Amino acid sequence: MPEATTAAPxxxxxxxxxxxxxTAAIGMWAFLVQEVMFFGGLFTVxxxxxxxxxxxxxxxxxxxPVGLGTLNTVVLIGSSLTMALAVRxxxxxxxxxxxxxxxxxxxLAGVFLAVKTIEYGSKWDDALIxxxxxxxxxxxxxxxxLFYALYFIMTGMHAIHMLVGLVLMVFVALRSxxxxxxxxxxIGVEILGLYWHFVDLVWIFLFPLLYLLNAGGH
Amino acid sequence: xxxxxxKRRAESYLGGEYGIKSWFLTQDHKRIGILYLLGxxxxxxxxxxxxxxxxxxLLTPAGDLFQAETYNKLFTLHGIFMIFFFLLPAVPAVLGNxxxxxxxxxxxxxxxxLNLLSWYLVMAGGLFAFWAMVAGGVDTGxxxxxxxxxxxxxxxxxxxxLGIFIAxxxxxxxxxxxxxxIHKMRAPGLTWFRLPLFVWAQYxxxxxxxLGTPVIAITILLVAIERLFGVGIFDPGKGGDPILFQHLFWxxxxxxxxxxxxxxxxxxxxxxxxxxxxRVFGYKFIAFSSLAIAVLGFLVWGHHMFVSxxxxxxxxxxxxxxxxxxxxxxxxxxxxxxxxYRGSVSxxxxxxxxxxxxxxxxxxxxxxxxxxxxAIDIHVHDSYFVVAHFHYVMVGGVVMAFLGGLxxxxxxxxGRMYPEWAAKVSAxxxxxxxxxxxxxxxxxxxxxxxxxxxxYPEEFQVLNVLSTAGASILxxxxxxxxxxxxxxxxxxxxxxxxxxxxxxxxxxxxxTPPSPHNFHETPSVEEPPYNYEGExxxxxxxxx
Amino acid sequence: MSDHVLPIRSYLNVFFALMLLTALxxxxxxxxxxxxxxxxxxxxxxxxxGLVIAIFMHVKYQSxxxxxxAVAGFAWLLIFFVLILTDYQxxxxxPGWGS
Numbered sequence: 001m002p003e004a005t006t007a008a009p010x011x012x013x014x015x016x017x018x019x020x021x022x023t024a025a026i027g028m029w030a031f032l033v034q035e036v037m038f039f040g041g042l043f044t045v046x047x048x049x050x051x052x053x054x055x056x057x058x059x060x061x062x063x064x065p066v067g068l069g070t071l072n073t074v075v076l077i078g079s080s081l082t083m084a085l086a087v088r089x090x091x092x093x094x095x096x097x098x099x100x101x102x103x104x105x106x107x108l109a110g111v112f113l114a115v116k117t118i119e120y121g122s123k124w125d126d127a128l129i130x131x132x133x134x135x136x137x138x139x140x141x142x143x144x145x146l147f148y149a150l151y152f153i154m155t156g157m158h159a160i161h162m163l164v165g166l167v168l169m170v171f172v173a174l175r176s177x178x179x180x181x182x183x184x185x186x187i188g189v190e191i192l193g194l195y196w197h198f199v200d201l202v203w204i205f206l207f208p209l210l211y212l213l214n215a216g217g218h
Numbered sequence: 219x220x221x222x223x224x225k226r227r228a229e230s231y232l233g234g235e236y237g238i239k240s241w242f243l244t245q246d247h248k249r250i251g252i253l254y255l256l257g258x259x260x261x262x263x264x265x266x267x268x269x270x271x272x273x274x275x276l277l278t279p280a281g282d283l284f285q286a287e288t289y290n291k292l293f294t295l296h297g298i299f300m301i302f303f304f305l306l307p308a309v310p311a312v313l314g315n316x317x318x319x320x321x322x323x324x325x326x327x328x329x330x331x332l333n334l335l336s337w338y339l340v341m342a343g344g345l346f347a348f349w350a351m352v353a354g355g356v357d358t359g360x361x362x363x364x365x366x367x368x369x370x371x372x373x374x375x376x377x378x379x380l381g382i383f384i385a386x387x388x389x390x391x392x393x394x395x396x397x398x399x400i401h402k403m404r405a406p407g408l409t410w411f412r413l414p415l416f417v418w419a420q421y422x423x424x425x426x427x428x429l430g431t432p433v434i435a436i437t438i439l440l441v442a443i444e445r446l447f448g449v450g451i452f453d454p455g456k457g458g459d460p461i462l463f464q465h466l467f468w469x470x471x472x473x474x475x476x477x478x479x480x481x482x483x484x485x486x487x488x489x490x491x492x493x494x495x496x497r498v499f500g501y502k503f504i505a506f507s508s509l510a511i512a513v514l515g516f517l518v519w520g521h522h523m524f525v526s527x528x529x530x531x532x533x534x535x536x537x538x539x540x541x542x543x544x545x546x547x548x549x550x551x552x553x554x555x556x557x558x559y560r561g562s563v564s565x566x567x568x569x570x571x572x573x574x575x576x577x578x579x580x581x582x583x584x585x586x587x588x589x590x591x592x593a594i595d596i597h598v599h600d601s602y603f604v605v606a607h608f609h610y611v612m613v614g615g616v617v618m619a620f621l622g623g624l625x626x627x628x629x630x631x632x633g634r635m636y637p638e639w640a641a642k643v644s645a646x647x648x649x650x651x652x653x654x655x656x657x658x659x660x661x662x663x664x665x666x667x668x669x670x671x672x673x674y675p676e677e678f679q680v681l682n683v684l685s686t687a688g689a690s691i692l693x694x695x696x697x698x699x700x701x702x703x704x705x706x707x708x709x710x711x712x713x714x715x716x717x718x719x720x721x722x723x724x725x726x727x728x729x730t731p732p733s734p735h736n737f738h739e740t741p742s743v744e745e746p747p748y749n750y751e752g753e754x755x756x757x758x759x760x761x762x
Numbered sequence: 763m764s765d766h767v768l769p770i771r772s773y774l775n776v777f778f779a780l781m782l783l784t785a786l787x788x789x790x791x792x793x794x795x796x797x798x799x800x801x802x803x804x805x806x807x808x809x810x811x812g813l814v815i816a817i818f819m820h821v822k823y824q825s826x827x828x829x830x831x832a833v834a835g836f837a838w839l840l841i842f843f844v845l846i847l848t849d850y851q852x853x854x855x856x857p858g859w860g861s
Contacts, residue, residue: 013325023328027398029831036835038432070788081777084818091767131447143457149449197819204810208803215791531852
């Protein structure tokens with residue numbers, strides 16, 4: 001595989017590509033640790049309120065579309081696969097392949113966000129958006145607002161992280177097409193991959209905690 | 219000689235590139251450290267201004283200078299500016315940024331662009347807080363307790379909260395940067411146990427920054443969401459739990475105080491060693507105690523909530539854990555003292571600050587144990603005892619260490635020496651003023667004077683007058699340094715090399731002031747740290 | 763950072779495993795296992811997470827340092843959860859709270 005002559009040079013304060021790569025990896029992992037704590041705060045709020053108002057959570061969850069949630073889970077995991085394959089292409093020095101898989105990741109992310117929009121839209125129709133448009137069905141649990149507040153805040157925060165990921169993907173895909181990555185130096189793709197897998201991880205936990213509490217509709 | 223000095227200045231990081239852009243778009247960690255110094259000095263004196271107003275009000279028992287609502291804004295803004303925009307960034311972002319790469323033999327931090335972004339984020343956050351101030355202020359206390367902050371307050375909570383959120387993000391990025399730097403950019407031969415203790419301290423601090431700050435970020439966002447949408451997260455009327463806010467808030471804000479004190483302790487290790495001309499006693503104990511504080515510091519937050527409605531069971535657990543976290547801090551104090559013992563002690567200004575730190579931090583730390591004791595805290599919670607305690611550790615501890623470090627590394631940073639006589643006077647004035655301000659507050663608190671009140675019973679006046687008198691002296695001491703430090707940049711004695719004869723890469727290898735890329739060639743380290751002559755046996759040198 | 767290039771097959775295998783586990787968790791949601799509902803859901807989610815972390819994020823092939831980072835975040839979260847629950851589990855019941 002010929003060395004890409006357009007590959008980006010290593011930064012002046014590093015002594016080798018290996019040092020630059022390892023440093024970037026550690027940096028991204030440290031950043032992901034703080035992301036775990038950021039979402040962790042929300043999961044903590046969830047933990048507490050589910051403990052305090054279990055019935056409200058069951059009711060709220062029962063009204064979430066399990067089918068769409070499952071679909072989104074499949075789509076997002078699929079996007080993790082395409083991202084992993086994008087990183088693999090970068091490891092092999094295949095710039096176009098990398099960009100192609102990133103594009104696929106973006107498409108799947110787009111599907112996810114479209115489904116989310118549909119979901120949010122139906123919540124608007126049902127007036128189940130606390131503080132914005134809130135008029136639940138008669139006899140609803142008085143603390144339903146807490147479940148739906150968490151639903152919107154947690155999935156909303158997750159969606160924002162996806163949007164950031166999408167922007168980053170554009171940059172990385174373009175760089176890849178311009179041949180800026182090489183098998184020795186493609187850490188940008190790797191750390192984008194780490195970030196995106198993290199986004200997937202958050203959803204892996206969000207999905208059952210929000211959508212699957214009451215799938216049978218008790 | 220002068221021409222050589224000027225040439226040296228032009229070849230240093232201070233010269234070479236001139237102009238606004240070369241500073242505001244710099245990626246040089248040294249220039250970024252200076253940018254932080256400028257910004258934080260501004261916020262420090264802004265916070266100090268509020269302190270002045272508070273102490274003026276408290277000269278008399280009646281609330282006659284300000285209305286209660288205004289007074290609430292004063293102590294809130296004092297806390298916000300001092301904590302988030304001075305104490306938290308001070309040592310890491312000013313001294314840490316400047317020194318870390320120098321101490322480990324690196325040309326810069328791991329992510330220089332991220333470093334610059336961090337500065338902008340902290341400054342932007344400060345601007346938001348500043349705007350909240352001029353737009354009418356915030357009156358929730360820097361602790362933003364719900365449901366007042368989330369539902370009832372009609373002051374500029376969201377602006378202040380956003381400022382803290384943004385600055386917090388800057389703090390997180392600094393932590394990420396330092397972790398990566400310390401792991402991956404040490405010079406050849408610089409094993410972990412050859413690192414200066416300042417670096418260990420920075421590392422432990424960065425761990426806390428990364429693990430804790432995101433929690434306050436999300437908490438603040440939730441308060442903002444609650445204010446904007448009223449969804450009920452912290453509103454008891456809608457099923458929310460205000461104490462949940464306190465759990466979330468203190469989960470960060472307690473470790474935050476270790477973000478403040480750990481780097482300060484790192485400075486003290488450097489100062490005590492250099493000015494005793496001895497290696498630090500119990501190096502490994504100090505190194506590991508930094509990590510222990512970082513970990514244990516996350517397990518104690520409930521000691522801020524003993525009387526909040528938190529369960530007694532949880533209170534007992536947090537009380538016990540809080541006793542534990544004092545142990546590593548005490549270990550450090552013992553080790554510094556042992557370093558001083560039979561050392562060749564010289565009382566230069568940095569050493570005065572270091573000695574002051576050891577004494578004042580000990581008082582602050584011991585009174586912390588009183589507060590950690592559940593049964594005592596019931597009585598002194600929300601009293602001036604608490605206020606005195608944290609000012610002893612924050613001002614008597616962090617600020618003293620910051621000033622000591624600033625004086626110590628000033629010649630390295632600028633190639634100029636500050637005037638020793640003025641500095642000594644200032645240090646003594648600060649020490650005296652500080653104690654006069656805060657010692658009476660222990661008594662006031664114990665006697666029952668509550669904090670955050672602008673009026674108090676007559677019998678407390680004498681102590682309050684003493685405290686205000688002390689505050690004026692303290693303020694004078696700070697203002698004095700605000701005068702002679704900049705003065706020294708122009709008229710101070712020019713310095714080259716290693717004026718203190720200190721050990722460490724930053725003193726022994728790096729130019730004074732440093733060249734733009736720090737090192738002309740990558741250094742290699744074979745010695746243990748603090749290798750003041752004759753202090754290590756041959757076997758120890760071989761094993762280090 | 764590893765230079766370990768996994769065959770496409772490895773990624774596909776993980777993907778199919780994740781699909782299976784997703785189907786499993788959704789199906790399990792329709793059955794009431796009583797107090798085990800949460801345990802099962804979190805066990806499945808944990809397994810999925812483990813696969814993503816180990817294979818997609820390459821942690822299986824990384825240095826011990828990276829592994830420590832990967833664990834640290836979750837460990838800290840655990841600290842948070844456990845200590846907070848000591849408060850909520852032990853608090854005196856307040857009228858109107860908890861249905």
